[in-house]
Amino acid sequence: MSRIHPARWQTVEQLVDQYCESGQVPAIALQVITGETTCHYRQGRQSVRDDNGTLRDDAIFLVASITKPIVVLGVLKLLEQGELLLNDRVKQYIPEFGCAGKHGITIRHLMTHTSGLPDMLPNNRELRAAQAPLSEFVRQICELTPDEPPGRIVQYQSSGIAILGELIQRITGKSAPQYLQDELFQPLEMHDTSLGVPPAWSEGDAARLERIVEIHVPPELNVEPHWDWNSPYWRGFGAPWGGLFTTPADLGNLVDMLQQQGLALDQRLFSAQTIRQATRDQLPEIPGLSESARQGKGWGLGWQIVNRAKSDYYGDLLSDRAYGHGGATGTVLWIDPQLDAAAIILTTEPQEPHGRYLARLTNAIVAAIEV
Numbered sequence: 001m002s003r004i005h006p007a008r009w010q011t012v013e014q015l016v017d018q019y020c021e022s023g024q025v026p027a028i029a030l031q032v033i034t035g036e037t038t039c040h041y042r043q044g045r046q047s048v049r050d051d052n053g054t055l056r057d058d059a060i061f062l063v064a065s066i067t068k069p070i071v072v073l074g075v076l077k078l079l080e081q082g083e084l085l086l087n088d089r090v091k092q093y094i095p096e097f098g099c100a101g102k103h104g105i106t107i108r109h110l111m112t113h114t115s116g117l118p119d120m121l122p123n124n125r126e127l128r129a130a131q132a133p134l135s136e137f138v139r140q141i142c143e144l145t146p147d148e149p150p151g152r153i154v155q156y157q158s159s160g161i162a163i164l165g166e167l168i169q170r171i172t173g174k175s176a177p178q179y180l181q182d183e184l185f186q187p188l189e190m191h192d193t194s195l196g197v198p199p200a201w202s203e204g205d206a207a208r209l210e211r212i213v214e215i216h217v218p219p220e221l222n223v224e225p226h227w228d229w230n231s232p233y234w235r236g237f238g239a240p241w242g243g244l245f246t247t248p249a250d251l252g253n254l255v256d257m258l259q260q261q262g263l264a265l266d267q268r269l270f271s272a273q274t275i276r277q278a279t280r281d282q283l284p285e286i287p288g289l290s291e292s293a294r295q296g297k298g299w300g301l302g303w304q305i306v307n308r309a310k311s312d313y314y315g316d317l318l319s320d321r322a323y324g325h326g327g328a329t330g331t332v333l334w335i336d337p338q339l340d341a342a343a344i345i346l347t348t349e350p351q352e353p354h355g356r357y358l359a360r361l362t363n364a365i366v367a368a369i370e371v
Contacts, residue, residue: 001035002340008368013041015364020044025330025349025357026216027055031248032365033255035340040248047214048348060192060211060245061346062229064327067195067244068161069278070254072111072302074180075164076274083171086111086301090163093170097163100145107167109150110160112282112299114289116146117157128227134237138166151288154297158241165240177238188257188264190250196238197245212245215329215348229329242327248344251333255342258335279323279335281305306334312351315362326351332358341369 012030019025020043027044045053078084084093086108091098097105102115109115121127121140141159148155165176172179177195185193192208194201201208215229227233237243257263258279262270278301283294298305306314306322313326314334324334330347343365345358 002369002371003034003036004032004039004368005370009039012039012361012364012368015361016041016043019357025347027059027213027348028361029055029059029061029248029344029346030361030365031252031344032368033252033259033342034369038252044348048216049214055213056211058192058211058247059213060208060247061213061331061348062215062235062329063244063246063251063331063333063346064229064242064329065158066251066325066327066331066333067240067242068158069302069325070180070184070244071161071164071168071176071195071240072278073270074168074176074183075107075111076270076278076301077183078168078171080271080274084167090167093167094142094163096139097142100143101149102144102146105146105150107164108282108286108301110157110164111301112286113154113156113160114151114283114286114299115157115160116148116150116153116155117141117144117159118147119156119158121159125223128234129224131227131233134162134165134239138162151286153293154283154289154299158239161241162239175238176240184254184269185250187267187269188250188253190246190253193244193246193250195240195245196243197235202232202236213348216350218350221350248346251344251346255333255335255344259337259342277301279303306336311359312356313358313362315359315366317363317366326358330358332362334362336366339366339369339371341366 016028020028026048029042032039042055044055046055047053087106090105105115141162168176168179180195217228257269261272262268262275280300281298282300296307298307303323304325306318313332318336319338321338322334322336326332328350330349330351332345335342345361
């Protein structure tokens, strides 16, 4: 059973201190889980603009694309209930999606980033600047022509995850945020987690709003303040591809469920087989996807299969059984069954172009784990 070596863990804490005290990263919160030990550490400030402010113990982070596999888990819950099949065409549930070359796109294609859809809408920035609702994004995605036919390329696509959020609503009659709250967050006791800031936080829970950490928005992103990551618009938007607010402790409950193959708090939330399918590489079984198209890539159902050749988020030391997901706001979650370990690293500094802080932290964390 794995454990964290106390002296080597000091190296992890020193690295966090170095990044935060130098101003390279405004805030970092870690939770590392092994078979015998769980370690927490946090450093930095709650607000980018307050040099003297201290990161709260109960800080809530916008985790960006870590949202994606969680939305996929919501769809997999519907699969377990007999509501859909992975190879169902999306147009069965969203008829207006089945146009402009998207007729053959399946739910599996959306979950594995093999649909051929682009990452974002061509006018993504204009829509955000106009503070368009999510429904307008979905409407325009349904009109898109894919870059390639489904199953031909592996291309990261936030637009496809947006359609999975719409799929949840079409099948259940609930919005994706409400469905995830009912089916995932409440059973997992993720009390400080929400897809988008819910009205209850804004209307009657000002103290919880104060716990949300400010993200550093680099000048080169060139976004307007009224629609950047810290804006009321984006916080309330609830993007299925990147709008989750949560804490390291809440994500730790999710990680425990995944490590326990679907068991959580003495109840079975998912079947073990569902979790196995979600966390193994699905790409070799996508019809029409060539070996060259798969080269250097690995996707389960929503989860990225860690490839040491691409270490932007995951470092160089994780095993070939590891899986996880990163987020553009400077976040990563990974689980390594071979190490019997997992890590949640939440920061407020976008990963690029300022350096691979997440990968370096992961290397130091893995080096502190004894198996």
